[in-house]
Amino acid sequence: MNDPLAQLTPSLDQLGWNDDLDSWAKTVPDSDGFGRIARTSRGYCLVFTGAEAVLVASSSVRTDTGLAPATGDYVTYGDTEDGSGPAITAIAERRTSLSRRAPGRVPGPQVLAANVDDVFVMHGLDRPINLRRLERQLVIAWESGATPFVLLTKADEVRNPEEAVDSIARISPGVDVIAISTVSGKNLDRVAERFTGTRAVALIGLSGIGKSTLVNELSDGLVQRTAEVRAVDRRGRHTTVTRDLVPLPNGGVVVDTPGIREIGLWQAYDGLDKSFPELAEAVRLCRFADCGHQQEPGCAVKAGLSEGTIAERRLIHWNELHAELELQETQLEEYDRRSESRTKAELNKKESNERRSKSMTNSKRSSSAKRRRS
């Protein structure tokens, strides 16, 4: 296998496997092994086991919860009865999960990384920072239960990176904002500091901002995530297409992700409050619980706007993100209702089919009985 990730054999300790997981794995019937998912790909997962990594089928149907396995999940696996090889048998409850709304019509979550401690939201200083994208990413980062950070990459490309740090810090309350460069080495020690023992960090951000280069740097080139030119097709630099959990030589693991343009929120009211604390606080202080923040008396949002503690741009975005979450609830209810009636219709159909085939068998039986008699 020409897959550098599959060649690695991080210890179970480094992967964060512990006594609790051990006891949990023992309760899963029909399991031959356990470990942590290093990569999810179409139909299969690569699992780090403490020894050699194994490839297992990632059928979500077979697991007890019906959840789709995600990179960073702790799992058990076992051989399938049909002899098609091992498949995931159970997924341990997630400590944290970085999720977005799955692309497509059907409302549901997609887990980008499970059981990570920190989420690094990354933006390149070589281009203007899209504040709306950053705020959206911070909502899902806060919602995950992990600690969000903002990394401003390519600090070598601007004259005054600290200016950018200050302006981004103003819209990321409670979040450390760090300017880094893999060219000059700026602040790489501060980043490397986060990787000790069993800590897991997920990197998110658009493609081309230096996520994989940072992984190369942190792993001392152990896992070459970016190649200069691919020999086979000369298509140039490698771009990340899967979400990979990479163990680092000095401890800790990092989840490198492909760039995602669209990040729909998935049930993220908590994350929204944490990303916009000045608004969450003001809403609590409004005189009326159902304040629409328009012309109501005692509206703390309006007051904040005129006092300058709330920025109008932030309010507009907060309202939009709220609306997105509310629409999602409506869609989810509608979808549940429809799939419920679909399930009922299917059951009815199945029952009537069974009745029909039973009566057909009966009539077959009686006609063959007739034949025998004649």
Ligand SMILES: Nc1nc2c(ncn2[C@@H]2O[C@H](COP(=O)(O)OP(=O)(O)O)[C@@H](O)[C@H]2O)c(=O)[nH]1
């Ligand atoms: N100037 C500069 N370029 C960088 C830095 N980090 C990465 N790059 C370049 O940015 C491009 C995209 O990097 P890559 O790590 O593949 O981005 P990813 O898509 O986010 O994984 C590559 O050409 C890198 O050499 C940096 O700190 N400074």
Ligand SMILES: [Mg+2]
């Ligand atoms: Mg990459």
Ligand SMILES: [Zn+2]
């Ligand atoms: Zn109000």
